[in-house]
Amino acid sequence: MINNYRIPLVFLFVLFIHQISQAQAETETPPPYNIKTISFVQNNQNIIPLIQLGDSFQLQFDDLFGNEANYYYVIQHCDYDWKPSQLSKGEYLQGFDNQRIRTYENSFNTLQLYSHYTLSIPNPQTQGLIVTGNYVIKILNEDQTVVFSRKFIVFQDEVSVPVQVKRSRTIENINEMQNLDFAVKSQTLQFQTPLTNVKVLLMKNGQISTGITNIRPQYTIGNDLIYKYNTETQFFGGNEYxxxxxxxxxxxxxxxxxxxxxxxxxxxxxxxxxxxxxxxxxxxxxxxxxxxxxxxxxxxxxxxxxxxxxxxxxxxxxxxxxxxxxxxxxxxxxxxxxxxxxxxxxxxxxxxxxxxxxxxxxxxxxxxxDKNGRIDEKNAVDGNFYQTENNYFVVVYYRANNERYDRVIGKGVASSVDIIN
Structure with a gap:
């Protein structure tokens, strides 16, 4: 008997592409009052969430209820714009997630009781992350409700990214802002249509939420991509913490x-x-x-x-x-x-x-x-000074014409201690 209700494969493909395009960007869920001191940790030190592929790391936090509650974790791979990528779980994760965090201990000799949780990656259930890219880790309770989430970035050194911090090139901001000059250089990668396939994220002191995005190479020299903008790559200097x-x-x-x-x-x-x-x-x-x-x-x-x-x-x-x-x-x-x-x-x-x-x-x-959470950096309470010491990070993404996700192929780091005119 002929099935007259069979859906054409072309329609299913179009529907799938539409769903991908409509996916919403992942945002970080702030923790409730009882969750405190959340940090990414390597070698017993808090780090900004920029981790090299293959390196181990931990996510640690405290629960002030101190009742040894069960928490679970889910890891989502994302594209450059923080929308969930097309990769299936098995393509970016070796092992399984949605597992219970099994390492936790209670405080002692403290007035404020709490349970301290440590999630290590890799662990026996989650052997590691397979590919580079943007990631969101979500911590869930027993009802599978997200308690909080954090973004992090996994990179691999495939390119060099020299960065120089300079004073602003605009006279009205010369005493307030710091500008990044940088390049993306590779001896092995031959970039395909770099104006659209290469993307960057610029961060001051590791803050993803206030990073500068969607900056195209200004020009190329051979296979080197050069970024020497006047205003597009500027940050307000702020003041010392x-x-x-x-x-x-x-x-x-x-x-x-x-x-x-x-x-x-x-x-x-x-x-x-x-x-x-x-x-x-x-x-x-x-x-x-x-x-x-x-x-x-x-x-x-x-x-x-x-x-x-x-x-x-x-x-x-x-x-x-x-x-x-x-x-x-x-x-x-x-x-x-x-x-x-x-x-x-x-x-x-x-x-x-x-x-x-x-x-x-x-x-x-x-x-x-303001009331909508838009930060007013220009009118900062503690002012903006070009002399302020800040650490800057340039994260480089690349998706070749035949690839299905945005790889993170390198990072550059510079300090404004070495600022020049």
């Missing part, structure tokens, strides 16, 4: 004015003043990163470090009623959520916010944004 040190949770120091005791300690910081109209002053920072640490640790700092309420205060009355101000850094993934939005105390003429932060050394900055 501020910091809080709480490794001795009971004692004041150069950043903590006084400590009050309660169910857990409260570290009251000295009031910061907006630095936009002050001269630039250099002091070393760790480019927004944080270090969990405490004095007299006897075993595992990740389990013995306590949490403290850190009470921030900022004198910036000129910003009142204009836009929102947030406390941000790698410790909270530069999140612009209500948990980190400062409140204005009219009686003191100060912005204030208390945030629960794990003991150690934490870089932070004050970020100004």
């Amino acid at each position: 501020l910091y809080v040190e709480t490794k001795d949770i009971r004692s004041p120091n150069s950043t903590v004015s006084y400590v009050t005791a309660g169910e857990i300690y409260v570290s009251n910081l000295y009031t910061n003043e907006a630095r936009a109209n002050k001269p630039y002053t250099y002091f070393p920072d760790i480019d927004g990163n944080f270090l969990v640490n405490l004095t007299n640790v006897t075993a595992n700092v990740n389990l013995e470090a306590d949490y403290t309420w850190v009470a921030f205060s900022l004198s910036a009355p000129a910003y009142f009623g204009k836009k929102d101000i947030y406390v941000s850094g790698m410790f909270n993934n530069y999140s612009l959520t209500p948990e980190f939005k400062m409140d204005y105390n009219a009686d003191k003429a100060l912005y204030e916010k208390s945030i629960l932060i794990k003991q150690g050394f934490t870089n932070f900055c004050y970020t100004i944004a």
